[in-house]
Amino acid sequence: MKDKVETLLRTALSRLIAEGFLPEFDLGTASVTTPPNKEFGDFATNIAMVVAKKAKKSPRDVAQALQKTLMDNTDMLHRVEVAGPGFINLYLHPFLWSEVLREIVAKGRDFGRTDFGAGRKVQVEFVSANPTGPLHIGHGRGAAVGDTLVRTLAAAGFDVQAEYYINDIGNQMNNLGLSVLARYRELHGESEPFPQTGYKGDYIRDIAGDLARVHGKGLLQMGQEEAVAVCREFAAEAIMRGIREDLSSFNVRFDRWFSESSLYRDHKVQNALEYLKTKDLSYEDDGALWFRTSAFGDEKDRVLRKQDGSLTYFAPDIAYHKDKLDRGFEWIIDIWGADHHGYVPRMKAAIAALGAGPDCFHALLIQLVSLIRDGRPVQMSTRAGEFVTLREIIDEVGKDVARYFFMMRRCDAQLVFDLDLAKKKSDENPVFYIQYAHARICSILKNAAETGLSPTLEGTDLHLLALGDDLDLIRILAGFPDIVVSAASDLEPHRIAFYLLDVATAFHRFYNRNRVISDDQAQTAARLVLVSATRQVIANALAIMGIDAPESM
RNA sequence: GCGCCUGUAGCUCAGUUGGAUAGAGCAACGGACUUCUAAUCCGUAGGUCAGAGGUUCGAAUCCUCUCAGGCGUGCCA
Numbered sequence: 001m002k003d004k005v006e007t008l009l010r011t012a013l014s015r016l017i018a019e020g021f022l023p024e025f026d027l028g029t030a031s032v033t034t035p036p037n038k039e040f041g042d043f044a045t046n047i048a049m050v051v052a053k054k055a056k057k058s059p060r061d062v063a064q065a066l067q068k069t070l071m072d073n074t075d076m077l078h079r080v081e082v083a084g085p086g087f088i089n090l091y092l093h094p095f096l097w098s099e100v101l102r103e104i105v106a107k108g109r110d111f112g113r114t115d116f117g118a119g120r121k122v123q124v125e126f127v128s129a130n131p132t133g134p135l136h137i138g139h140g141r142g143a144a145v146g147d148t149l150v151r152t153l154a155a156a157g158f159d160v161q162a163e164y165y166i167n168d169i170g171n172q173m174n175n176l177g178l179s180v181l182a183r184y185r186e187l188h189g190e191s192e193p194f195p196q197t198g199y200k201g202d203y204i205r206d207i208a209g210d211l212a213r214v215h216g217k218g219l220l221q222m223g224q225e226e227a228v229a230v231c232r233e234f235a236a237e238a239i240m241r242g243i244r245e246d247l248s249s250f251n252v253r254f255d256r257w258f259s260e261s262s263l264y265r266d267h268k269v270q271n272a273l274e275y276l277k278t279k280d281l282s283y284e285d286d287g288a289l290w291f292r293t294s295a296f297g298d299e300k301d302r303v304l305r306k307q308d309g310s311l312t313y314f315a316p317d318i319a320y321h322k323d324k325l326d327r328g329f330e331w332i333i334d335i336w337g338a339d340h341h342g343y344v345p346r347m348k349a350a351i352a353a354l355g356a357g358p359d360c361f362h363a364l365l366i367q368l369v370s371l372i373r374d375g376r377p378v379q380m381s382t383r384a385g386e387f388v389t390l391r392e393i394i395d396e397v398g399k400d401v402a403r404y405f406f407m408m409r410r411c412d413a414q415l416v417f418d419l420d421l422a423k424k425k426s427d428e429n430p431v432f433y434i435q436y437a438h439a440r441i442c443s444i445l446k447n448a449a450e451t452g453l454s455p456t457l458e459g460t461d462l463h464l465l466a467l468g469d470d471l472d473l474i475r476i477l478a479g480f481p482d483i484v485v486s487a488a489s490d491l492e493p494h495r496i497a498f499y500l501l502d503v504a505t506a507f508h509r510f511y512n513r514n515r516v517i518s519d520d521q522a523q524t525a526a527r528l529v530l531v532s533a534t535r536q537v538i539a540n541a542l543a544i545m546g547i548d549a550p551e552s553m
Numbered sequence: 554g555c556g557c558c559u560g561u562a563g564c565u566c567a568g569u570u571g572g573a574u575a576g577a578g579c580a581a582c583g584g585a586c587u588u589c590u591a592a593u594c595c596g597u598a599g600g601u602c603a604g605a606g607g608u609u610c611g612a613a614u615c616c617u618c619u620c621a622g623g624c625g626u627g628c629c630a
């Protein structure tokens with residue numbers, strides 16, 4: 001609906017430009033918004049005030065000329081008003097709104113999908129937790145945001161790939177091996193001091209126990225290096241299996257699991273380093289190899305290969321992002337914890353050095369999650385093994401509630417996850433409020449079906465819905481495609497969560513003040529279409545968030 | 554010290570490229586079920602958008618400074 005009005009507006013503007021009344025300008029800036037108050041019309045535009053200065057005319061003069069031109073189109077608009085300093089308020093024929101219901105019913109699950117993204121190849125990399133321990137609550141937020149963003153981008157017409165980068169090599173993995181080996185030896189009565197930087201969580205003991213079941217005392221005979229390697233591989237595999245299971249039960253899907261070690265195996269790290277060298281973007285100094293990131297806006301150059309000859313984490317990461325670019329992604333989105341924000345300038349530098357434009361890479365930073373249980377904050381520390389796992393959260397409050405709660409805030413704001421609230425099945429809990437709306441509609445449809453009624457467009461006069469609560473609900477339903485597009489293009493998937501709340505509110509309000517099934521056959525038929533369309537939109541939006549839409553509660 | 558994020562009603566938070574009288578939920582108070590799910594709805598009350606300047610027709614939104622909280626600032630990942 002909104003895009004139709006925008007087209008109308010742009011047509012009118014280009015006519016005024018052709019007539020010489022307005023100077024040439026970018027018509028893309030001409031957009032319509034939903035006014036704050038229904039009295040200001042169905043849509044409004046501030047374009048007259050925006051171009052007034054360029055046209056060297058007063059905003060109201062521009063607005064009045066535009067008003068005249070727009071009034072030629074009486075098919076859609078029944079009134080156009082100039083208000084305040086130069087707003088143009090557009091009033092649609094009310095019956096046009098009810099036509100949106102036809103579109104929703106016709107498109108079904110596809111309502112909300114658009115071709116905005118035009119099939120552009122986008123990659124979203126998220127979670128990407130080291131396989132050194134189970135996913136914790138912070139990863140949960142990244143998983144919920146990432147997966148919802150992937151689904152949002154797909155709905156907005158992008159060709160999206162979801163990827164998990166597995167850091168299956170390096171110091172942390174070695175630490176993991178050492179930690180497991182220490183626990184393994186403990187099991188066999190050999191006491192030794194636990195590695196200082198080791199992982200102290202109980203899951204390490206469990207893995208050591210499994211290892212002992214498979215290998216018996218075999219590792220005691222091995223040399224240290226070999227034993228650590230065995231432990232590392234065994235542990236990484238076990239932990240990765242757990243991570244995949246957790247993500248799967250969190251309804252999070254990945255198209256590809258990309259392992260860091262494959263970058264070495266396929267010589268991609270070496271190739272990337274050589275690429276930088278041939279471009280004269282790296283140099284040796286103080287026994288280390290440096291990358292001239294400062295030439296691309298970073299505050300100082302960064303080390304690629306340390307004095308001891310080993311590579312930093314940054315080196316394979318450059319190779320990894322080079323690989324993403326080589327795979328043809330036009331837009332690369334990395335979702336990171338906000339504690340990595342210092343890493344952004346150097347990654348941007350790397351992207352620029354690889355010859356890609358600044359807009360093709362975006363690091364979406366997710367702020368910290370803290371947890372409240374029994375009214376008190378819960379302390380967490382990964383290395384000390386004190387953390388709340390994603391698994392515990394899913395088991396305790398359920399996948400749907402957890403996913404919604406992680407999406408209740410903008411990414412760049414810290415999130416307090418209140419377990420007590422999440423477990424409440426009451427009006428304080430928005431998930432139940434939304435799911436309840438869906439279940440209520442299903443119940444109405446079921447009751448209708450029992451008396452032989454079902455929502456159908458044929459012979460149904462939707463124009464009966466051009467008033468009051470019916471119209472209010474339709475307006476909100478009509479906005480869904482726009483919400484999806486804006487959430488995708490601005491990388492703000494939380495908007496889907498807030499939109500759902502709006503739909504549920506509008507429905508509950510409607511439900512309490514109006515009857516769907518009544519003696520009035522024509523109205524009943526129309527309202528069955530209305531609630532059926534409402535159910536569809538709620539289900540579609542919930543699907544984007546990876547949340548179930550229950551038929552009864 | 555420097556950098557990033559945040560500061561909006563008692564609490565938790567929205568606020569679409571700068572737009573019209575800043576919005577929800579919870580908590581408080583008062584109402585609505587013989588009628589499709591009361592896990593719901595309606596109403597009342599609640600604000601110096603942290604503070605101070607600036608930019609302009611117009612600022613919660615953009616710029617500068619100050620204050621407060623969080624996170625970074627490694628040849629860790």
